[in-house]
Amino acid sequence: MREPVPFATRCVCGTPLAKGATAIRDGREWRDCTACRPRDYDTRHGGPHDRGSADSYFMKPFKPHFFLGATNNSILMLDLTPDELEAYEAGWTENEASGNRKDWG
Numbered sequence: 001m002r003e004p005v006p007f008a009t010r011c012v013c014g015t016p017l018a019k020g021a022t023a024i025r026d027g028r029e030w031r032d033c034t035a036c037r038p039r040d041y042d043t044r045h046g047g048p049h050d051r052g053s054a055d056s057y058f059m060k061p062f063k064p065h066f067f068l069g070a071t072n073n074s075i076l077m078l079d080l081t082p083d084e085l086e087a088y089e090a091g092w093t094e095n096e097a098s099g100n101r102k103d104w105g
Contacts, residue, residue, distance in 0.1 A: 041087040046071040048084045052091030058102050064088040 041049040046067035054071075055063065064085050068075040080088065 039086075039090065041090055043091075046074065048080065048087035049091035052088035052093075053095045054091075056092045056095035057100055062092060 041047075043049050046069060048064070048066040051066045051071070052064070055061070064080050065076060065078050066080070066084060066088065067073075068077060077084075
């Protein structure tokens with residue numbers, strides 16, 4: 001939901017908002033900059049976002065990759081485009097921030 005922000009001049013992260021910009025209400029904070037704006041990543045199983053999230057969850061090293069199809073049942077891609085690398089990193093970062101880890105015990 002977008003609402004006008006009459007007096008906001010900066011995003012909560014500190015990035016200046018464009019003059020006349022609206023911002024997204026996120027809890028009690030206003031966010032509207034490229035650093036904070038959520039992206040819609042392809043979250044399919046085997047995709048870059050999924051693999052980044054899974055690597056973090058299973059406490060594996062940060063090693064950008066994804067599969068063209070289903071995980072471990074299709075071609076493994078190690079040469080990522082900038083958008084694919086961004087999606088992998090976002091999946092990794094989101095899971096790291098959540099603290100969600102596999103309980104091996």
